Amino acid sequence: MKIRQIIYILTFWMLCNPLRAQVLDEETGFIYVKAEYLFETGRYEEAITNYNAVISRDPKYKDALIHRGQSKYALAAYKGSKMDAIQSIEIKGITAEAAGLLGRSFAAMNEIAAGINTLTAAIALDNKNSQYYEWRAVMYESDQQLLKACNDYESAMNLGSAGAENKAKILCGISKSKPSTSAIPKKDPPVVDQEHNIDQNNSTNPTTNPNPDELGQNEVLSSGAQESNTPSPTNTEENNSQVKNDTTIIDDSDPVHDENTPKNDDSVNSFVIDEDLTISISGQELGQRRIKEVPSILILADENGRVTVNICVNKEGVVTKAEFNGTMSTIAKKSLVSLALRKAKEFEFMPGKYDLQCGTMVFNIKGS
Incomplete structure (x- = not known):
């Protein structure tokens, strides 16, 4: 009787266990979808809470660890983002x-050499991602390795990054070359009758010896292939030919402003939101660009200081990028950083003439 009861219990457990696992997996999936939505909309604190719930159930679940780390990075929790990456x-x-x-994360913690080496590994794994080149370029630039920074900005530009294109033009004087419209199309060589060609060569070559068993006056014996009299190109000639075929142009002459490149203009547009908050916008003529809509912002803080956000605005006036700038900030409180990032993305600018303008938005906070 006891054996039969044990069998019933085991059978019931085996039937229920897959159902329980399925329910847990569905719950995990639901939480993950919610976390992804919060992550995509810049609500990083809430996203981290939901990623925590997912990771506690299954650390391998999709991109939960990486996205939690990226959320922590956005909130300037660099040690946390480093640990999640590891x-x-x-x-x-x-x-x-x-x-x-x-x-x-390494670079944000002032470990520039480690940051550069790790980004180099990322590029080796995916050399088609312009962001990796752009991030490494910023590290090189901060480390005063400007030649390497320019090379990376150029690589990111060639992969389609408008921000890197602006930096390449302003910092390095590098621009994309325009396709040549006067290029002569390559033609196939004409087909020549082989026998006719041989006869013609024999008739026009006065030094040919009619007796193959005798050496001519200027002929020599050789045990191998005779060296060609055509001079081989030197390293300088090879480099020159590579420069001609390169996709970029480096201009050492006096700078001529490109109409599609914003000037390195740091005019500041400052305006008051309320008695506790003033916002300043500057960089690449953003300080001169009219603002179409300012979002409602309510910041309650008990300390004075500033939260600085790096922003990029496209031609239509949409803020396409908002990232915390720890170097220019005096406040790194997670709740304030998260709010500043979210509100920066809600700004709308008037349509402009440049494909992309990047600068800073500073939230100057007066504590109560």
């Missing part, structure tokens, strides 16, 4: 995304 590498192996996050 944990992702330990669990899933090294990926370009994990290496990129780890490299940026």
Whole structure:
């Protein structure tokens, strides 16, 4: 009787266990979708809370670890983003995304050499991602390795980054070359009758010896192939030919302003939101660009200081990028950083003439 009861219990458990696992997996999936939505909309604190719930159930679940790390990075929690990148590498192996996050975390903690090396690994894993080149270029630039920075800005530009194109033009004098309209199309060589060609060569070559068993006056014996009299190109000639075929142009002459490139103009547009908050916008003529809509902002803080956000605005006036700038900030409180990032993306500018303008938006906070 007892054996039969045990069998019933085991059978019931085996039937219920897959159902329970399925329910848990569905719950995890629902929480993950919610976390992804919060992550995409810049609500990083809430996103981290939901990613925590997912990771506690399954650390390998999709991109939960990496996205939690990126959320922490956005909130200037660089040690946390570094640990999440390392944990992702330990669990899933090294990926370009994990290496990129780890490299940026190193750089944000002033470990520039480690950041550059890790971003180099990310580029080796995915050399088609313009962001990796752009991030490494920023590190090189901060480390005064300007030639390497320019090379990376150029690579990012060639992969389609408008922000890198602006930096390449302003910092390095590098611009994309325009396709030549006067290029002569390559034609196939004319087909020549072989027998006719041989006869013609024999009739027009006065030095040919009619007796193959005798050496001519200027002929020599050789045990191998005779060296060609055509001079081989020197390194300088090879480099010159490569420069001609390159896709970029470096202009050393006096700078001529490109109409599609914003000037390095740091005019500041400052305006008051309320008695506790003033916002200042500057960089690449953004200080001169009219604002179409300012979002409602309510900041309650008990300390004075500033939260600085790096922003990029496209031609239509949409803020396409908003990232915390820890170097120019005096406040790094997570709640204030998260609010500043979210509100920066809600700004709308009037349509402009440049494809992209990047600068800073400073939230000057007066504590109560």
